[in-house]
Amino acid sequence: MSEKGFDTEVDAALRRRFTPPARLEERAFDRALAQLGTPRARRALPWRMAGALLALAAGLALLARLLATPREEPGSPPPSVVSSGDAPRIIETRPPAAPALAEDPTWHGPACAVGPLEDAPAVAETTRVVRPDLEKIYAQAVGWSQTGVQACTGESWCTSEGTVCLKSEAAALLAGPFSSEDWPTGTLWTGPPQEDTAVLVADLDATHRCCLDLALPEGSTLHLFMWRVDGVMLTEITPHGEPRLLDCFESTRAR
Amino acid sequence: MSGPRATPSLSGEEFAERYRSASRTLWTIAAGILGSPSEAEDVLQEACLMAFPKRAEFRLGTNFTAWLGRFVRFVALNHLRKRVRRGTHAEDPGRIEEEFVGGAVLPVDERGSLHADQQDFDDRLVRALAGLAPVACSCLLLRAVLELEYREIAEVLEIPEGTAMSHVHRSRAALRIWLAPEPGPEPRPGRMLETEERT
Numbered sequence: 001m002s003e004k005g006f007d008t009e010v011d012a013a014l015r016r017r018f019t020p021p022a023r024l025e026e027r028a029f030d031r032a033l034a035q036l037g038t039p040r041a042r043r044a045l046p047w048r049m050a051g052a053l054l055a056l057a058a059g060l061a062l063l064a065r066l067l068a069t070p071r072e073e074p075g076s077p078p079p080s081v082v083s084s085g086d087a088p089r090i091i092e093t094r095p096p097a098a099p100a101l102a103e104d105p106t107w108h109g110p111a112c113a114v115g116p117l118e119d120a121p122a123v124a125e126t127t128r129v130v131r132p133d134l135e136k137i138y139a140q141a142v143g144w145s146q147t148g149v150q151a152c153t154g155e156s157w158c159t160s161e162g163t164v165c166l167k168s169e170a171a172a173l174l175a176g177p178f179s180s181e182d183w184p185t186g187t188l189w190t191g192p193p194q195e196d197t198a199v200l201v202a203d204l205d206a207t208h209r210c211c212l213d214l215a216l217p218e219g220s221t222l223h224l225f226m227w228r229v230d231g232v233m234l235t236e237i238t239p240h241g242e243p244r245l246l247d248c249f250e251s252t253r254a255r
Numbered sequence: 256m257s258g259p260r261a262t263p264s265l266s267g268e269e270f271a272e273r274y275r276s277a278s279r280t281l282w283t284i285a286a287g288i289l290g291s292p293s294e295a296e297d298v299l300q301e302a303c304l305m306a307f308p309k310r311a312e313f314r315l316g317t318n319f320t321a322w323l324g325r326f327v328r329f330v331a332l333n334h335l336r337k338r339v340r341r342g343t344h345a346e347d348p349g350r351i352e353e354e355f356v357g358g359a360v361l362p363v364d365e366r367g368s369l370h371a372d373q374q375d376f377d378d379r380l381v382r383a384l385a386g387l388a389p390v391a392c393s394c395l396l397l398r399a400v401l402e403l404e405y406r407e408i409a410e411v412l413e414i415p416e417g418t419a420m421s422h423v424h425r426s427r428a429a430l431r432i433w434l435a436p437e438p439g440p441e442p443r444p445g446r447m448l449e450t451e452e453r454t
Contacts, residue, residue, distance in 0.1 A: 007427050010434075011399040013377045018286050018400050020279045021296065129308060209304055228333050 131213045132183040138222060138237045141190045141199040144178055163230035163252055164202075170248035174200075186235075191245060198238035200245040208233045264311040274303055277320040280411055281327045283401055287393030288331035289338075290384045298334055302326035320411045328412075332389065376434075383433045387426050390414070394422035 021027070158165040166174070166189075176189035186201040203212070205228050214235065216222055225236040225243035229251045236243045265273070278299060285295040285302075306326040313322050384392050390412060397403045397411070405423070409416040 003431060006431055006434075009376075010380060010427065010430055013380045014396060014399045017377055017381055018283065018292055018396050020282045020400075021292075024282055024296070025275045025278045027296070210308065213309065226333060227336060229337060 129213045130183075130211055131215065132180075132186075134214065134216055134224065134237050135220060135222060137180050137182050137188070137201070138199050140180055140182075141178060141188050142197045144175070144190065158252070159202075159232055164232045164234075164249055165252055167248055167250050174245070174248060189245065189248075191248075196239045198236055198240060198243075198245050200248070201235045201237070202249075203233055203235070205231050205233045265313055265315070267307075267310075270307060270310050273319040274323065277323060280320050280397070280401060280403070281324060283396050284324055284393045284411065285327050285331045287396040288328060288389040289335055290387075290389075290392060291381070294334055295331075298327060298331045302330040305330065318410050321413050324411050325413070328390075335389065379434060380430070383430055386433060387429065388422075391422040391426050394419050395426040398423045 174189040174191040176187075176191075178188040178190070180186065180188060183201060183203070185207050186203040189200045189202075190197050191200075192198075208214075214224060214226075216224055216237075221239060223238050223241060225238065225246060227234045227236075227243075227246045227249075229249070234246055234249055236245050238244065281302070282295050282299050285298040286292045289295060289298065302323065303326075306323050313319065384395075387395070393412060394408055397408045398405070403411075405416050405420045408419040408423075412419065414422075
């Protein structure tokens with residue numbers, strides 16, 4: 001059989017298996033619209049009302065958080081916040097500070113757990129996109145790890161829903177968790193201790209989708225790797241060409 | 256002297272309209288990267304949700320399919336990476352190896368028609384696609400299924416036209432070897448992940 005004849009058969013088989021599904025245009029459109037909030041989607045009144053309530057709750061939470069945040073000091077770096085909406089809004093940022101080690105009930109684990117992974121305070125505010133300064137966050141986190149701020153290890157770290165956990169055998173590799181004002185919804189770890197340190201940030205996937213825009217500046221020597229797992233987005237900022245910390249976490253469903 | 260003008264961007268309706276018209280191409284790109292049609296629609300939706308808030312970054316007059324295709328490739332590669340990390344390959348690599356080394360009978364007769372076990376051939380073909388690089392597989396599908404010109408493939412995948420052509424030709428050559436009745440070099444199941452891609 002000629003190569004051409006064989007290729008023809010291959011093409012036919014590919015068409016049998018990989019033809020886009022019928023009415024894909026409409027279905028994909030509708031599925032996306034249901035979450036995009038365009039006019040057709042708004043006809044679903046219950047969802048619209050639920051969204052409004054969520055937006056209100058998130059707004060109040062954000063307002064409370066902003067009021068509790070110390071004012072920016074002169075000379076501090078400009079806010080690394082951009083807006084894609086019609087009315088740009090700027091959030092205050094603070095200069096690098098010591099990592100917050102407050103207890104947070106949304107995480108199961110030692111008392112130094114931080115990171116509101118259960119709530120996505122900005123989810124409903126779809127018009128604002130935050131662009132964290134990843135190089136700054138990396139520098140901060142490396143500084144924390146080098147000064148031995150703290151390391152909570154040896155316990156099982158899991159999100160509040162228990163879907164994503166830090167592997168117990170990986171705990172010794174990581175220092176953290178930390179928090180950064182430049183990425184207030186994220187929870188940070190650093191490691192491994194013996195080599196060029198990488199930084200891992202865990203945040204809700206929903207927060208990423210609505211409100212985060214991650215990018216390293218051109219010419220950066222750092223690399224960005226991401227892994228979405230069970231509603232959580234793990235982001236590794238590293239000087240290495242491959243991720244090393246993503247493997248420290250696992251989905252409990254895969255166990 | 257006029258002041259700076261705001262960059263025009265897509266309205267929500269315009270975005271939806273373009274998204275709808277590009278969906279078949281984008282679906283095929285996703286299916287090619289994943290090597291399977293099963294998750295392509297989910298990837299498409301996820302990419303849309305990611306791109307929509309950033310639609311102001313789309314420059315009018317440029318190729319919308321290519322722009323949204325970046326999101327699709329990123330999301331699809333993430334899905335692929337997750338699948339690899341979870342170890343949930345669509346097929347057991349050992350099974351693929353066993354079948355190829357076993358010298359399966361080519362399911363086409365001398366006239367090039369498929370035998371009754373066409374299903375088997377199709378299954379083997381899909382498994383063999385796992386041995387192709389994701390972008391190469393997307394090129395092949397865009398060419399074979401949607402019958403796009405190489406120029407169009409190059410545009411939507413943002414690669415040189417010659418590269419698109421090379422991907423298709425090399426993919427076909429590899430499939431000929433892997434699906435031949437004589438035992439040939441084995442495909443390397445498991446996709447080469449483009450581990451760093453961000454739109």
